[in-house]
Amino acid sequence: MENKKICYKCLLEDFDENAALLTVREMINAMPAENRADEKEYRRRLDICKNCDSLISGTCVKCGCYVELRAAGKNRSCPDIHDRWNREG
Numbered sequence: 531m532e533n534k535k536i537c538y539k540c541l542l543e544d545f546d547e548n549a550a551l552l553t554v555r556e557m558i559n560a561m562p563a564e565n566r567a568d569e570k571e572y573r574r575r576l577d578i579c580k581n582c583d584s585l586i587s588g589t590c591v592k593c594g595c596y597v598e599l600r601a602a603g604k605n606r607s608c609p610d611i612h613d614r615w616n617r618e619g
């Protein structure tokens with residue numbers, strides 16, 4: 531099976547979900563270690579996303595990001611007005 535490269539200018543119809551996942555993983559792996567959230571924080575953020583109504587097919591409808599990519603950035607925050615990753619309670 532051809533492993534077709536995708537880019538920011540591709541439409542959803544241009545790639546399948548597996549290709550998108552591979553690209554997201556490549557982008558996370560390419561992040562400098564000092565810019566990446568540690569595994570515990572990464573998983574904590576994704577657990578919150580998984581229970582959020584704004585998560586649709588791996589994408590946050592608030593910002594259009596793949597949440598796995600957004601959550602991997604140490605200094606990134608949830609784009610919701612209430613910042614669900616950091617709000618108390």
Ligand code: SF4
Binds near residue numbers: 597608610615
């Ligand atoms: S609004 Fe925040 S918690 Fe919800 S899917 Fe987007 S990034 Fe995740």
